[in-house]
Amino acid sequence: MSTSSSRISGFHNLTMTERLEKVIEVAGLNPDVSDHMGNTGNLAAEVADSMIENAIGTMNIPIGVATNMIVDKQDTLIPMATEESSVVAAVCNAARQCRDSGGFITSMSGSLMIAQVQLVDVPNPEFARLQILEHKAEIKQICDETDPVLLKYGGGFRDVEVRVLEGSHTGAMVITHLIVDTRDAMGANAVNSMAEAVAPLIAKWTGGRTYLRILSNLADRRLARARATWTLDAIGGESVRDGMLAAYEFADIDPYRAATHNKGIMNGVSAVVLATGNDTRAVEAGAHAYAAQTGRYRSLTHWEADQDGNLTGMIEMPMPVGLIGGATKSHPTARIALDIMAVKSADQLARTIAAVGLAQNFSALKALATTGIQKGHMALHAKNIAVMAGAIGAEVETVAKDLVKLGKVRVDIAEDLLNKLRG
Ligand SMILES: CC(C)(COP(=O)([O-])OP(=O)([O-])OC[C@H]1O[C@@H](n2cnc3c(N)ncnc32)[C@H](O)[C@@H]1OP(=O)([O-])[O-])[C@@H](O)C(=O)NCCC(=O)NCCSC(=O)C[C@@](C)(O)CC(=O)[O-]
Numbered sequence: 453m454s455t456s457s458s459r460i461s462g463f464h465n466l467t468m469t470e471r472l473e474k475v476i477e478v479a480g481l482n483p484d485v486s487d488h489m490g491n492t493g494n495l496a497a498e499v500a501d502s503m504i505e506n507a508i509g510t511m512n513i514p515i516g517v518a519t520n521m522i523v524d525k526q527d528t529l530i531p532m533a534t535e536e537s538s539v540v541a542a543v544c545n546a547a548r549q550c551r552d553s554g555g556f557i558t559s560m561s562g563s564l565m566i567a568q569v570q571l572v573d574v575p576n577p578e579f580a581r582l583q584i585l586e587h588k589a590e591i592k593q594i595c596d597e598t599d600p601v602l603l604k605y606g607g608g609f610r611d612v613e614v615r616v617l618e619g620s621h622t623g624a625m626v627i628t629h630l631i632v633d634t635r636d637a638m639g640a641n642a643v644n645s646m647a648e649a650v651a652p653l654i655a656k657w658t659g660g661r662t663y664l665r666i667l668s669n670l671a672d673r674r675l676a677r678a679r680a681t682w683t684l685d686a687i688g689g690e691s692v693r694d695g696m697l698a699a700y701e702f703a704d705i706d707p708y709r710a711a712t713h714n715k716g717i718m719n720g721v722s723a724v725v726l727a728t729g730n731d732t733r734a735v736e737a738g739a740h741a742y743a744a745q746t747g748r749y750r751s752l753t754h755w756e757a758d759q760d761g762n763l764t765g766m767i768e769m770p771m772p773v774g775l776i777g778g779a780t781k782s783h784p785t786a787r788i789a790l791d792i793m794a795v796k797s798a799d800q801l802a803r804t805i806a807a808v809g810l811a812q813n814f815s816a817l818k819a820l821a822t823t824g825i826q827k828g829h830m831a832l833h834a835k836n837i838a839v840m841a842g843a844i845g846a847e848v849e850t851v852a853k854d855l856v857k858l859g860k861v862r863v864d865i866a867e868d869l870l871n872k873l874r875g
């Protein structure tokens with residue numbers, strides 16, 4: 453085997469330590485790297501190794517706790533795993549400003565997931581559609597038998613829907629949607645198993661051929677909603693409100709702006725999803741597909757003034773998260789994060805995450821419509837810049853403070869400050 457080749461036969465059969473040594477050799481890294489990578493922090497090496505393939509170590513991301521949140525009348529601490537400065541502060545800031553008006557009120561459309569079965573080579577697709585619908589009772593029985601545990605917890609098959617799509621190469625496709633209540637699980641594995649169990653029968657009933665059998669990440673039967681009111685007093689008056697409303701409208705009519713606006717929302721959403729061991733990609737894919745559902749990519753939030761002139765914000769987005777399954781149970785930090793939030797159900801977790809997304813959006817819009825994002829964000833980012841410039845220990849705080857004082861949060865300036873500090 454050539455050391456410069458990425459073809460490393462049997463790599464997956466090595467132990468984690470052996471894999472790391474192999475990577476150090478192939479990538480020509482300094483052997484000191486093994487000390488750093490060998491320290492897996494608060495995720496035991498054997499757990500990391502059982503979670504993914506070809507593991508060589510772990511990567512720690514800070515968890516911050518957002519304070520001030522009141523969700524459905526309950527004070528709630530929010531664990532957020534993120535590498536980005538000012539994200540946690542922004543949630544604290546937004547939540548503080550709506551505490552006096554009651555915090556966040558949330559709701560959920562349900563915990564239904566959709567699995568899709570793709571059927572092709574059917575000459576009479578509309579006929580096939582009805583053939584499938586006629587077998588609803590049998591489909592229910594197969595789905596429920598596939599996951600008796602889910603059934604025990606009150607979940608299982610709820611409905612079947614069939615759509616006919618026209619592919620330009622493949623021709624007519626008959627797409628069956630299995631609608632399944634996955635309760636406290638995100639449900640991907642649960643519904644995928646059901647789709648695979650039902651597919652051969654769909655082929656048999658219709659005479660067609662099935663291809664894909666997989667959940668849809670456009671989880672539009674699992675929408676989490678949150679709303680909150682910020683009084684004019686709390687936000688600093690009408691001009692702040694109007695600036696925020698204009699910022700919202702900009703996002704809602706312009707996809708270039710909406711992408712950034714929604715990225716800001718996902719700063720909060722993904723941080724809680726990650727901290728609780730849930731699937732960030734599933735939530736992100738669902739969020740963006742949902743934002744584009746009207747045919748134009750739009751804002752996930754809506755902002756209005758109420759009859760008293762106060763600012764009201766709302767969010768509604770797919771939130772397929774669970775309390776069991778994925779890494780929610782296997783990652784010890786995820787379990788602690790769930791304990792911090794004290795959530796009792798996947799539904800409550802999803803609703804709380806929606807509230808965090810709304811809070812995040814509030815702070816970003818307020819900063820953008822007033823002082824600009826850089827003032828608050830860069831002040832908090834200054835510590836990162838100090839570390840990038842080589843500051844260590846107490847130097848980090850000193851250099852960061854000086855950067856903020858100068859109003860120039862730049863690495864070259866941090867290096868100058870550090871040199872001066874060190875004499
Ligand atoms: C940064 C702040 C909060 C400063 O805000 P401020 O008003 O200058 O700070 P303050 O010192 O007056 O504090 C107000 C409250 O903010 C919180 N707060 C204040 N500082 C901290 C801190 N260090 N750690 C934790 N919490 C903090 C805290 O709750 C505090 O109240 P207190 O507890 O003191 O009574 C504000 O400017 C802000 O919310 N900015 C928005 C930041 C943001 O959105 N960051 C996301 C990254 S930028 C991005 O990726 C998304 C974006 C912006 O592009 C999205 C978009 O375009 O829509």
Ligand SMILES: NC(=O)C1=CN([C@@H]2O[C@H](COP(=O)(O)OP(=O)(O)OC[C@H]3O[C@@H](n4cnc5c(N)ncnc54)[C@H](OP(=O)(O)O)[C@@H]3O)[C@@H](O)[C@H]2O)C=CC1
Binds near residue numbers: 639
């Ligand atoms: N496109 C995507 O988004 C995809 C995502 N994934 C991954 O799938 C994982 C999530 O799948 P998921 O099905 O949630 O996980 P699991 O299969 O790990 O857990 C779900 C199972 O747990 C059991 N269970 C126990 N208690 C409950 C309860 N109270 N409520 C509901 N179910 C309960 C159920 O039955 P039983 O014990 O019989 O299993 C259920 O099927 C994530 O890791 C995700 O990354 C996988 C494929 C595709």
